[in-house]
Amino acid sequence: MANAPDWLPIARWLPRYRRADLLGDLGASIVVAVLLIPQSMAYAMLAGLPPVTGLYASTLPLLAYALFGHGMTQSVGPMALTSLMTASALAPIIATGQDPLAAATVLALLCGAMLIAFGLLRLGRITRLLSLPVVSGFTSGTAILIGLGQLGPLLGIRITGEQLPEQLAHWLQAAMQLQPAPLGFGLVALGLFWLVGEALPRLLQQRALFSRLLPIVVLVLLTRYAHTHPQLAKVGPLPSAELTLSWPTATLDGIAELWLPALLIGLVGYLQSLTIAQTLAQQRGETVDPDQELLALGAANLAAGSVGGLPVSGGFSRTAVNAGAGARTPMAGVFTAGWIVLAAATLGDLLALLPKAALAATIVLAAFKLIDLHQLRASWRYDRRDGAALIATLAVTLLFGAMPGIASGVLLSLALYIHRTSQPQIVVLGRLPGTEHFRNVERFDTETWPQLTLLRLDENLYFGNARAVEDGVLARLDADTRDVVLVLSGVASIDYSAAGMLDKLDTTLAARGIALHLAELKVPLQQRLAANQLLGALRDRSFLNAHQAVIALLSAEPSTKNPA
């Protein structure tokens, strides 16, 4: 179906849908639905919303992604990171006594609208603003917040305060409230889920389907036990589970309050989805268009908002389960959605019995797996600046919450890059004897000439380093210098400010009787300069490479040799 439009992938795979696909998708949909039901409810609670919103968010969004998504086995829904960010976005709303539910849907709608807008503008590259250290620091930070935040429900105590400092302040009095029964239940739940979710599969050296379903068995057992122990908190009755398309009228100041959180949630969720989709696509020898993924995830979030859910994104664990359970096409997601609607409609009173501590235990374990200290060590060892960016993002996230964390992380890594390039290395070149190659005179045994100075600029020239380059070049000249050759092999772009600097430098040097030349000027730059009066004079003194510059500027014998 080569004539199927790129923006509607379903038109490509649906016509080729086979019976084998159906079987695989159906099987997977059941597994995922069973896992998704408690998980979505847990993540809704994590976001500070009624558990049922998590179920809503696991219905229509899957259909929307199935229509537009390139990731064939991608499974979308509420995720830990985005749910925590949602919680911190809703905190002020709740504080002012507004309805968090309406705000969450506005958040999802804004999220979706922005992602779709980015997709139409083909801004798939936008996630490149998130450097590895920032993403890693942010993920670990939020994971810690998530884990600590769930210790309350897990151990049956109330811990208020969304950020770490407030939470710690509450720990002491919280510890006082500890009751043996809920405490024991929580710890047992944690242990059991760890056993069947982590230890056992590692022991079995494989992730067979049955091992995937063991957590559900544990959940059922815990629910049974909790049922007979009223002092253990339950999820409680769900509101009537008929899905109603409720499109909230977003007030303007609501939007003004929520657009930035929505942007950050969208960005983080998108980065996560894209990474998963591309990883799985690579395994299947397929590709995922970043811009298409923006559209798909945007549609999924619009859908989430329109059914009164919270922002959604692709999730590592659930997508792995979906693929592992044999899903072949996004149709698996459609089936999953169907099962969830069915469950919400029929199992309402059963789901109401789920003990909150059990759901909390699954979140704590999921969060714990997100903490990545290896990145911290590795990045710090690789480059202090990268390590610092990671630590700063982590610290800000822990101290001030998810939003400030990711925002300051992005700004910091931008600032660091500008700082990196603001003091370019300026290398004095000499010729490797008997070759046409020129190298750093301080590092190689090279020939040089007193009246001729060859300088290699190892950075793009732009406003951020123009003056540093000017000063650096002037500092490297001595009395007998008559010709200076700037070797621009490392310069891919020269912005207007830097071009002005070169013009000025040429004049300054000419006044001292020194001629400025260029070498290895990249062709795009030659063309740019050719189209301008700017640097016109310099253009005529530009050589193909350092070798030809030397040949042209002198036929003298090497006058000095400096040791390596």
Added chain:
Amino acid sequence: MANAPDWLPIARWLPRYRRADLLGDLGASIVVAVLLIPQSMAYAMLAGLPPVTGLYASTLPLLAYALFGHGMTQSVGPMALTSLMTASALAPIIATGQDPLAAATVLALLCGAMLIAFGLLRLGRITRLLSLPVVSGFTSGTAILIGLGQLGPLLGIRITGEQLPEQLAHWLQAAMQLQPAPLGFGLVALGLFWLVGEALPRLLQQRALFSRLLPIVVLVLLTRYAHTHPQLAKVGPLPSAELTLSWPTATLDGIAELWLPALLIGLVGYLQSLTIAQTLAQQRGETVDPDQELLALGAANLAAGSVGGLPVSGGFSRTAVNAGAGARTPMAGVFTAGWIVLAAATLGDLLALLPKAALAATIVLAAFKLIDLHQLRASWRYDRRDGAALIATLAVTLLFGAMPGIASGVLLSLALYIHRTSQPQIVVLGRLPGTEHFRNVERFDTETWPQLTLLRLDENLYFGNARAVEDGVLARLDADTRDVVLVLSGVASIDYSAAGMLDKLDTTLAARGIALHLAELKVPLQQRLAANQLLGALRDRSFLNAHQAVIALLSAEPSTKNPA
């Protein structure tokens, strides 16, 4: 005086002070004082402050700069740009009914404190964040605002509103108020100042001292005329002109309100002063240390604040006058300060008679000279992105005022640089037959080999372009490729994110039976990689240059020739 401390330049020049210096400085001080008195009053009015504050700001600051400044003929005081920025910083203060005078002094003190802090931290580089297009767009924009803002006082009408849109809204009803007498007087004043300040000197092909003083003659004549016409607005009586060291107690929220404006005013003023000081220093074969200039200008602003003045900076015109009139050392500034104190103390009732329209005329002419359309054309022709940055800064300045203008300009040029480097050029290299040089196969007639692909990366590798590089490399491989050599001659830095990408790329290629190699890895990068497990495998497959990589990887004959 080689042992004189760098941070106190006066200790170097004062001991060598000669009689000739004294004469030069005295003469210049008189000329500058005569020009400075009306000018400073005008700029104080421009900032929305009583004219006398301009005089205050032209006293102690000059002494402070004389102590710490490297610029031997630099003349500091209230300037058009900084005064306008002060006006827009004070607007909200005035709106809330607070005392603008106290706020202005707090502004100057904050400005000074920050500049000194930057100086001690040796952050002289900070102005490099201001690209040429941003500075140019900002200057032209503020110049237009200044000029239009002064049309009111010039033509004897009231035009409220600090930004252009508000102003334009007021123009119509303002035009209704036009009175023939003030209108005529304003236009005549404008014409006369233009005649003696611009036309005549250009006609005389020189800027003799007398031509410098002609504007004062015109001012006197206008004052005389205005004296007999009560309907022409005058400056009015100055408060008792005894300078009182008034150190305002800055309230914390006052600081919270003013630190950002203070920062931007300081930045712009510093950039202006530094440029002037360095230009003049070059002419005298001297140098100006950017960090020392920070300290000097910071001290000048502390001084301005402590005498109840407004933020000050070095000014093009007045410094040119000072140098042109024969100033040899900062002592000229000290004398100037003396004259101004004397004038303020004795000529109070005379200065009170100055017609506001005359002062406005001088500002309008000064502002008009700051509008620079050449930069607009040149930058747009050189690179649309630079042109766009200029236009955006200009537009935001006109529509939203000086502060948002400079701030958005800085952010925009940073974003543009990131964007510039986010899609690096990846060049397929071939060998120039019979040489050791490798060039773009699309641009040169080169030898290539099917099983070996040489790719030159023309950009530093960092989080912003890591994924683009990965995709780009993979896209340039074909079926028979067995070896890929990344030629890193253009790569000065590889950040942690990009190192991770290379690691991943190596694995991906290995899975396809393709070996990844590096060439022309810069020594600092070699060292960084050597210190890490990261890229350990790659490190052992790194060649000095493309030539040696080819020798090592195959001894085959060129199998294809592709035309240029």
